[in-house]
Amino acid sequence: MAAHLATLDHAATVRPAFAPVPGHRSVRSGGGTVVAFPDLRGADTLEAIADTVVAERETMLFSEGDAAGDLYRVIDGMVRIYKLLPDGRRQIVGFLQAGDMMGLTLGPCYLYTAETVTTCSLQRLPRSRFEALMEAQPALARSLHARTATELVAAQDHMLLLGRKTAVEKVASFLLLLATRSRSASSLGGRRVRLPMSRNDIADYLGLTTETVSRAFTKLKTGGLIRLLEGGLVEIVDRDGLAGTTEGA
Amino acid sequence: MAAHLATLDHAATVRPAFAPVPGHRSVRSGGGTVVAFPDLRGADTLEAIADTVVAERETMLFSEGDAAGDLYRVIDGMVRIYKLLPDGRRQIVGFLQAGDMMGLTLGPCYLYTAETVTTCSLQRLPRSRFEALMEAQPALARSLHARTATELVAAQDHMLLLGRKTAVEKVASFLLLLATRSRSASSLGGRRVRLPMSRNDIADYLGLTTETVSRAFTKLKTGGLIRLLEGGLVEIVDRDGLAGTTEGA
DNA sequence: CGGGTCCTTGACCCCCCTCAAGGTCTGTGG
DNA sequence: CCACAGACCTTGAGGGGGGTCAAGGACCCG
DSSP states (O other), X not given: OOOSOOXXXXXXXXXXXXXXOGGGOOOOOSSOSOOOOTTOTTHXXXXXXXXXXXXXXXXXXXXXXXXXXXXXXXXXXXXXXXXXXXXXXXEEEEEEOTTOEEOOXXXXXXXXXXXXXXXXXXXXXXXXXXXXXXXXXXXXXXXXXXXXXXXXXXXXXXXXXXXXXXXXXXXXXXXXXXXXXXXXXXXXXXXEEEOOSOHHHHHHHXXXXXXXXXXXXXXXXXXXXXXXXSSSEEEESOHHHHHHHHHOO | OOOSOOOOTTTTXXXXXXXXXXXXXXXXXXXXXXXXXXXXXXXXXXHHTOEEEEEOTTBEEEOXXXXXXXXXXXXXXXXXXXXXXXXXXXXXXXXXXXXXXXXXXXXXXXXXXXXXXXXXXXXXXXXXXXXXXXXXXXXXXXXXXXXXXXXXXXXXXXXXHHHHOOHHHHHHHHHHHHHHHTTTTSSSSSSEEEOOXXXXXXXXXXXXXXXXXXXXXXXXXXXXXXXXXXXXXXXXXXXXXXXXXXXXX
């Protein structure tokens, strides 16, 4: 009954909030660093009401059940959002990167916990202001809706992965997903993927354990499909072969 | 590698489309049967451009990859939407009931297959008209966005279930989900749940097999938490006990 | 140099999948 | 009305994929 109990050690090493990071909480009120937002039109107005904050790696941004006061948008870095079962089992429902939003809720509370994986720069804006802006700017509301719909599609793909794929297929799918998503940051056209998160994070994203993820990586490496480089870098040697193991037969 | 291969027999018994149901395709152009739509304001205008059609049980409405021409809203009955892997493994990503919409896509194609579970009455409307209506009626667009966001939340809950819950926990969660969702159709306040879908459908929704689902039902029955009545009816004897097994310890 | 985390690998086991058989129910045709 | 085929559900026996437990190595930091 008590199968695959989570290790619970994720809560131990995560800082309680990003507020007690005094040196880094650099609020650049004006138009500080200019970052490209290709998929959210009208972002300039959104930028105007947002503070830009920096959070250290492994910092909790907000917790499931807390009053949802602020929204965040990732400018740089990676954030994990997850849900917990009472006994500590964890399911990471997404890794967020530049451009992704979090903390949006219809109800009063956050529905998942958000923590930084790497050091992040984030836009933070009060929910009330954000909702007023949505009301005033139909174009912004439309692009937000498109974003939500895209997230829903990704969630359905992930359900297929969680419910019906084997361990090796899950890891292969994960690598290809990251390869296509972070095209900009990598050197070559998606041949190398950076994995900033731990094996434990990957496991909790794919519905596996750390050991099984590690074994799957080894299997893909032995099969000549990938190579594990230093610094959490993975080189995709045989992209078609990897895509083949993604779906079985 | 080729673990839990789906039986593929779901495709065999499903009718190809709901068009060849001549007697039932009653298109009531005007304001035919008046149904309550509590959660979609502005539904009257949406009703005006929609045909009301009836589809027999086990009928395919549209298929993943088809050109997304029409949207549907369920008026009555139950629809399953699912995604397939190339080798036939199936993941049902949702059971739709009265008020739920399907076929919405940003891209050109449907992203999942939709089939009726029971005989359904549906509202069908061309995508182009729907998008024009969204453009013209901000209130409708807002409610659609709220609907999409709610679906995303449900999807994240389901990811937690698929990735981290045991078989018995999955079935218990499934029963409680149906009990809270279909409050209106049941006689008592959620003490009895109707399961119109087969064990195989439930299995493909929960990431299990038919046999494991059946065994989980038996275990819940033996534990005195539920009773299996005839006609696919399940009586929830011990709701708190069922909720307890939902989350483990 | 010692303690910590993270990754990997091995040994073992258990939950769930697989395969199989039997029972029930339904629809159909004789 | 009954025989029969078919789908569906249940239960049992056995096996395998992945979880559990454990140990060792690499790396970082104090």
